Amino acid sequence: MLDKTAKIYVAGHHGLVGSAIWNNLLGRGYTNLVGRSHKELDLLDAAAVKAFFDEEQPDAVVLAAAHVGGIMANLQYRADFIYQNLQIQQNVIGESFRHGVKKLLFLGSTCIYPREAPQPMKEEALLTSPLEYTNEPYAIAKIAGLKMCESFNLQYGTNYIAVMPTNLYGPNDNFHLENSHVLPAMIRKIHLSKCLNEGDWEAVRKDVGLRPVSMMRDGEKVVVDAGSGEEEILTVLAHYGITPETVTLWGTGTPLREFLWSEEMADASVHVLLNVDFKDTYAPGEKEVRNCHINVGTGKELTIREVAGKIKEEIGFNGELRWDASKPDGTMRKLTDVTKLHRLGWHHQVEIDEGVHRLYEWYLKGICINHQTV
Numbered sequence: 001m002l003d004k005t006a007k008i009y010v011a012g013h014h015g016l017v018g019s020a021i022w023n024n025l026l027g028r029g030y031t032n033l034v035g036r037s038h039k040e041l042d043l044l045d046a047a048a049v050k051a052f053f054d055e056e057q058p059d060a061v062v063l064a065a066a067h068v069g070g071i072m073a074n075l076q077y078r079a080d081f082i083y084q085n086l087q088i089q090q091n092v093i094g095e096s097f098r099h100g101v102k103k104l105l106f107l108g109s110t111c112i113y114p115r116e117a118p119q120p121m122k123e124e125a126l127l128t129s130p131l132e133y134t135n136e137p138y139a140i141a142k143i144a145g146l147k148m149c150e151s152f153n154l155q156y157g158t159n160y161i162a163v164m165p166t167n168l169y170g171p172n173d174n175f176h177l178e179n180s181h182v183l184p185a186m187i188r189k190i191h192l193s194k195c196l197n198e199g200d201w202e203a204v205r206k207d208v209g210l211r212p213v214s215m216m217r218d219g220e221k222v223v224v225d226a227g228s229g230e231e232e233i234l235t236v237l238a239h240y241g242i243t244p245e246t247v248t249l250w251g252t253g254t255p256l257r258e259f260l261w262s263e264e265m266a267d268a269s270v271h272v273l274l275n276v277d278f279k280d281t282y283a284p285g286e287k288e289v290r291n292c293h294i295n296v297g298t299g300k301e302l303t304i305r306e307v308a309g310k311i312k313e314e315i316g317f318n319g320e321l322r323w324d325a326s327k328p329d330g331t332m333r334k335l336t337d338v339t340k341l342h343r344l345g346w347h348h349q350v351e352i353d354e355g356v357h358r359l360y361e362w363y364l365k366g367i368c369i370n371h372q373t374v
Contacts (some may be wrong), residue, residue: 010022011256019267021064021270024263033354060103060104063092063145067085068138077115081138093145096308097158103160106149109142110295110334113126114127116130119332120338123291123340133321147217161281164295166260166334168261169258171263171361177189182357186247186249186307187315189241190317193245195207201230202365204233206368208226224237247320255334256302281293294340295341296341298336300335
């Protein structure tokens with residue numbers, strides 16, 4: 001257990017999970033927290049990361065910073081996803097070792113598992129068959145990260161733990177129409193379509209004013225915001241499948257997904273940081289120690305189509321949901337086996353219906369607050 005005075009560096013403390021971990025630690029009385037924004041510290045810059053560790057000398061590190069995105073981003077920016085994540089991990093884990101950090105928590109993703117992994121996916125399924133093509137570069141980077149933690153522990157006796165969360169959603173989520181994950185993207189699309197359907201242009205302008213939307217047209221980037229004309233806004237939103245009558249979503253809607261509220265991921269992460277040591281992550285007496293990472297999820301799943309239906313009902317959208325089967329579905333099923341997590345003393349509490357309600361409320365509140373301050 002870390003002392004309440006321990007200095008804990010949370011890398012990525014403004015992100016979806018990092019911000020929730022920061023708040024969870026504060027709520028438990030850990031107030032000696034250190035964070036740096038991307039502008040203050042570029043984790044791709046090895047010299048800057050070394051200088052930061054030289055100055056701060058943290059006792060513990062939470063590596064929640066990563067270059068992330070949805071299917072479209074993973075397909076288009078494959079080099080960015082593998083290079084940037086490997087670089088971040090190399091710099092932060094490497095400097096943690098060189099500076100004698102007592103405890104490190106590395107956050108990965110369940111996309112590390114093979115596309116055809118037996119369901120639900122146990123930790124032992126890692127590296128047993130090919131990965132899903134769409135996010136292979138990102139997955140390889142995360143596998144490298146968890147293997148770095150495992151290898152430092154085995155060679156040097158460090159105490160670095162890797163957790164692999166399922167699909168996350170929650171406060172501070174990314175609602176970018178091109179680069180966000182599936183659930184927040186569906187919330188924003190259906191919200192905007194509802195506003196268009198009801199002729200509520202004030203609400204539409206609030207939304208695009210806070211998060212401008214762009215598209216490429218005739219080789220030029222077109223951006224719409226609160227000051228754009230109605231026709232221009234309609235054209236750009238239609239590019240993303242958003243019209244007054246319909247919302248078009250990627251894929252067939254048939255893939256099964258597991259979703260975990262981000263604040264619960266934070267609670268699980270802090271539980272592991274404070275209560276789990278490397279020796280607790282594998283069976284004693286094993287000749288070959290591997291798969292020491294920990295799945296973090298609910299152990300429950302539903303189809304993307306079912307999630308979309310819950311969002312439609314929550315928002316009160318009366319239009320039609322359509323599915324573009326020409327777009328990729330990604331992995332058809334990704335359910336985690338959370339037996340190890342349960343054995344280590346943590347269970348989820350927030351179910352999907354409550355989570356969708358919470359996230360939509362948070363989204364609406366953010367639009368109203370930011371609109372009032374501009």
